[in-house]
Amino acid sequence: MKNNNLQYRHLKEKFVFSILGLTLLAAVGILGLIIYFIFSKGIGVVDLEFLTQMPTNGMTEGGILPALLGSFYLVSGSILFAAPLGVFAAIYMTEYADKSKTLRMIRIGVNNLAGVPSVVFGLFGLSVFVKFFNFGVSILSGSLTLGIVILPTIIRASEEALMAVPDEYRHASLALGITKWETIKRVVLPASIPGIITGCILGVGRVAGETAPIIFTAATFYTANLPTSVFDEAMALPYHIYALVTAGTSPKQVPLAYGTAVVLLFLVISINLVATLIRNHYGRLND
Amino acid sequence: MRKSFEHQLEDLNQDLLKLGSMVEERIHKAITALKNKNDELAQQVVENDDEIDDYQMEIEQECIxxxxxxxxxxxxxxxxxxxxxxxxxxxxxxDLAQNIAEIALELSASDYVKPLVDLPKMGEIAQEMIHDALDAFVNSNADKAKEVAQRDSKINDLDEQILRELLTYMVEDPKTVQQSNDLIFxxxxxxxIGDHVTNICEDIVYIITAERVSY
Amino acid sequence: MMENETKTIEIKDLDFYYGDFQALENVTFDIPENKVTALIGPSGCGKSTFLRTINRMNDLIDGTRVDGDVIVEGDDIYKDEIDVVELRKEVGMVFQEPNPFPKSIYDNIAYGPRAHGITDTEKLDEIVENSLKHAALWDEVDDRLDQSAIGISGGQQQRLCIARALAVDPDILLMDEPTSALDPVATAKIEDLIDDLKEEYTIVIVTHSMQQAARISDYTAFFLMGEVIEHGPTQKIFEKPENQKTEDYITGRFG
Structure with a gap:
C-alpha cells in the first residue's frame, strides 16, 4: 500500500518535470531555429568585403559599411544622451527624493514609458527633434529618439543597481562626517557602476535593433556617402534589412538582407554577452 | 588578551604580597618585643592593627x-x-601577633624564668613560612607550597616541647605559674599562626593544581 | 559622582519619537571625557536609538522627532545652526556589523581624510599608518594594504572600521554592539582596544552583553522601555545597584 503510493508520487513527479523540461526545450529550440534559419540563409554572403564596402549596383551587390557605421553612430549618440540623464535621474529617485506619492507616480510613469510601442517614439522624434528643433532627419534626431527609447531601461537598471548598494556603506560614510553627495560619488556610485554599465549595454543591444524610431528621424534608404556630421542622415542595419526586403526589385537582394541580419544578430548577441560577462565578473568580486 | 584584567590580577598579587610582608614584620616585632622587653615595639604592633584590617578589606573588595x-x-x-x-x-x-605583643607588654616588668630561645625560634620559622608560601604563590610553585606546609610540624613539635618545659617550671615553683601560663599562650x-600558614599553602596548591589537599 | 571629571556630553530631558511611538523618555545624564560609558538593557529599550541621537544618525530615518538637549562639547547639537557633517567628524561611529567599503584596506582608512580634502600622499600614508596602529591592526595588515578589505577576517574588519573612524580624528567614538558579530577571541581583542582608546577618546558603547559592559566600562546606564532606570559607576551598578529593576536585569531575573 505504502509502496504503491510512493511509486505513484514518483511517477507524478517525473511527469511534471518532463513537461517543464519540454517547455524549456521548446523555448530554446525556437531560439535555436531562428538563429539557424538566419545564419544558414545569410552566412554565405558575409565576408570582410561585405562589412567594409559600400553597396553597389542599386543595392544588389556590395557591402553594408554605411549601415554598419550609421548604426554605430546612432547607438553611440543615444547612449551619450541617455546614460547620464538616466543615471542622474536614478540617483535622484533613489538617494534624494522623499519616498512620496510623487516619486511613486514618476516610477510608474517611467515603467510605462518602457511599454510604449517604439513607432510612437518615432513619431514623437519626428515632431519634436526633426520638426520643432529643426534638426531635420539626422543622426542627431535619431540618436535623441533612440535615447528616449532606452531611457526607461537605463533608469530602471541604474535604480536597481543603486538600491542594491547596502545602506551600511552609506551609513558608514555619513557617520564619518561626509556629505551626501560625496558619499554617493565616492561609495554608492563606484559600488553600483557594474550594474549601471550592464544596464547601459543591454540598452545598446536593444536600440541597435530598433527600426521604427529611426524610420522618420534618421534613417535613409540609400546614400552614396558616409555621414560627415550629426546633421546628416544615415543608413542603419535594421532599416537596411527592411529596405532590401521591401524594395524587392532583384532576387539578389534577399541573401544580402539575410547577411545583414546575421551581422545584426551577431552584434546584439555579442553585446548581451559582454553585459553578462561584466555582471558576472563584478558579481563575483562583490561577494 | 584581556590586558586590563591581567593588570588587575597582577595588582591583586602585589597587594597580597604587601599584606604578607606587613604581617611578617608584625610577627617579627611582636617576638622581638617579647624577647627584648621592648614596650615601644610591642605598642606599635598593638596600635597599628587597623592598618592590616583595612588592607585586608581592600583586597577582599578587589576580589569582589x-x-x-x-x-x-x-x-x-x-x-x-x-x-x-x-x-x-x-x-x-x-591578630595573633597582636595578642603576642599584648602579652609582651604584660611581661615586660618581670624577669623571665629563663632566657627565651624556643619561642623566638618558632617565630622565625613562622615568618619564614609566610615568606616562602607567598614566594610559592607568586611563582606558581605547588611543590614549594607543599614543602612549606610540612614545616608546620616543626612548629607543633616546638609548641609541645615548650609546653612540657613550662609545666615543669610551674610544678617546681608556683610563683612562675602566671608567667609560664602567658608564655604557653x-x-x-x-x-x-603555623596552622594559618598551612591553610594558605593548601590554597596555593589549589590555585595551581585545582586539587584540594590538607596537611 | 563625577565631580572631578569633565563632561563631554550632557543629555537633558531627552525625548525621542518614531512617528507616534515614543522611544526615549526624559533621558538625563552626563557622559564624562576619556571614559567608557556602556549602555545596557533589553532589546528595544532605546539604547541604540539613544546612541544615534549623539551623532544625529537618527536624522536618516523619516518621521523622527527629538525634544530636549544633547550637548556635545558645549554645543546643543539639535540647534538649527549646527552642521551635522561637522558634528559627525567629531563624533565617530562603529556599527554592529563590520561594514568596510569594497575597497582596499588603505583606501578604506584614507576614505574620510580624502573626502575632507586631504590629497597629499605622504600625509595620507601617515594617517593610514597611525589609524591602523591605534586600532591595533597595523602589524596584521601592513604588508597587504592594497588588498580588498572584504578579504580579512570579521574581527579584523571591525578593527578596520574603528581605524576608519579614527582617521577623521574624532573626540568621541560611538559603538553600537561592535562585537555582537564576532567570536570570543576577536571580541577580546576589541575589548582590549577599547581600553587603550579611552586614553584619547570618549567612548559610548551599546552592548547586549552585561558581562561586556562590566568588563570594559567605567560608567553604565541601564535603559528600560526608553527610560534610564539607573546610571552610575559600573562597579556600583554591578555590585550594589540602587534600583530593584537594575538588580533584576543584571542578575538575569528580569521579567
Missing part, C-alpha cells in the same frame, strides 16, 4: 570587583577566591 566585573573562570576564578581567603588568614595571623598563638 573582579568577580563581578570580569567573570573569572578556571584558574582565574580559583585565584581570586583563594586570594580573598588567604587575605583573611593573613589578617588572623596579624604565646606558644599556642605561634602554633595557630
Amino acid at each position: 570587583n573582579l568577580t563581578a566585573l570580569q567573570q573569572p573562570v578556571a584558574k582565574d576564578l580559583r585565584r581570586i577566591n583563594m586570594v580573598s581567603k588567604m587575605a583573611t588568614d593573613l589578617e588572623r595571623i596579624a 604565646v606558644s599556642r598563638y605561634l602554633e595557630r
